[in-house]
Amino acid sequence: MAFVTAAPPAVIERLAQPRHLIVTLYGLRGLDGRQAGRWFSVAALVRLLADLGIDEAAVRSSVSRLKRRGMLIAEKVGGAAGYALSEPAEHLLDEGDQRIFALPRPSVRDGWILAVFSVPESERDRRHTLRTQLSRLGFGTVSPGVWIAPAHLRTSATDLVARLELTPYVEFFSADYLNDADLTSKIGQWWDMERLHDSYADFLAGSQPVWRRWARRRTATDQEAFADYVPILTQWRRLPYLDPGLPAQVLPADWNGAKAAELFGTIRERLEKPARRHLETTVSLQGEPWSARPTRS
Structure with a gap:
């Protein structure tokens, strides 16, 4: 399996800021669906972040x-x-x-969804929020008021607009591309594919050395798995948000996204279970009393 390298291995450590690592811990613990998994004591967070090389002051500042x-x-x-x-x-x-x-990687035949909107100038802050959130969801820009995404994002898009209370300003349409122009070239206009390609290359460059070490190992501790997996998962979490999940037919043959997804899947299969064991063991050692009723402040 060949991987593209376009950045120094330190990229993972550089991108993994303490607050991002903390969010990853909540996500990692919540994977089993337990309600208790979405609460950490301060002591547990400090201990877990120490295993990732983050000092207590930085943890408390990031939590705040x-x-x-x-x-x-x-x-x-x-x-x-x-x-x-x-x-x-x-x-x-x-x-x-x-x-x-x-x-998901849909087919071109699955079609597209268009978001057509016009938010009044008096509410330009909400217009900016809408554009930011649509972009984060995976929409590309055809023109300032016309945004496009693969059809599989329809439910997510309509739910997003409803949560933002902007439904009166946004119309959604199902669409097919009917022009004779090469769709692949249009994709490059609507989305910043070069940036996404490079972001995947950064992930590959930072994660390859980690996987090479693990591929040679026969035994390792749960703590070692945790220390390697959490920063990798933290960087990976942002990439699918930048990637709209475009049909494979319109992606370049050397697309780094496919290589990055394969590598992440391999790393996850090896490291996620021991990393979660270390997390739960550390939490247990802090004596978190799950039977008590939480009190919010």
Whole structure:
């Protein structure tokens, strides 16, 4: 299996900021669907981030920032201080898991969805939010008020607009591309494919050395798996959001996204279970009292 290398191995460490690592921990723990998995004591977060080379001051500063942004809510469980995911953050992570671990690759025959909108100048802040969120969801720009995405994003797009309370300003249409022009060239106009290609190359460059080490290992500790897997998962989490999941027919033959997805899947298969075991063991050692009723502040 050949991989494209276009960045130094340190790219993973450079991109993995403490607040991003913290969000990854909440996502990793919530994979089993347990409600308790969306709360951490402060002590557990400090201990887990220490295993990733982050000091306590940086952890507490990052938690405070996430709280200000509405991602985390302070809760006490059995007298232990900690933080739970807010409801919007839970929704974001649950929705994200569907893309992070199984980004679809539809066919051109599946069609497209168009979002046509006109938000008044008096509400330009909400217009900016709409554009930002559509882009994050995977939409490309045909023109300032006409955005396009693969048809499989229809439900996610309509749900997004409803949550933003912008439904009166947005019309959705199902569409087929009927022009004779090469669709692949149009894709390059509507989405920044070069940037996405390079982002996948960065992921490959940072993750390859990690996988090479693990491919040679016969035994390793859960803590070692945790220390390697969480930064890789943290970088990977952002890539499927940048990638709209375009049909394979319109992607270049040397598309880094396919290579990156294959590598991530291989790493995940080897490291996720021991990484989660280390997480749960560390949490247990902090004595988190799950039977108590949480108290929010």
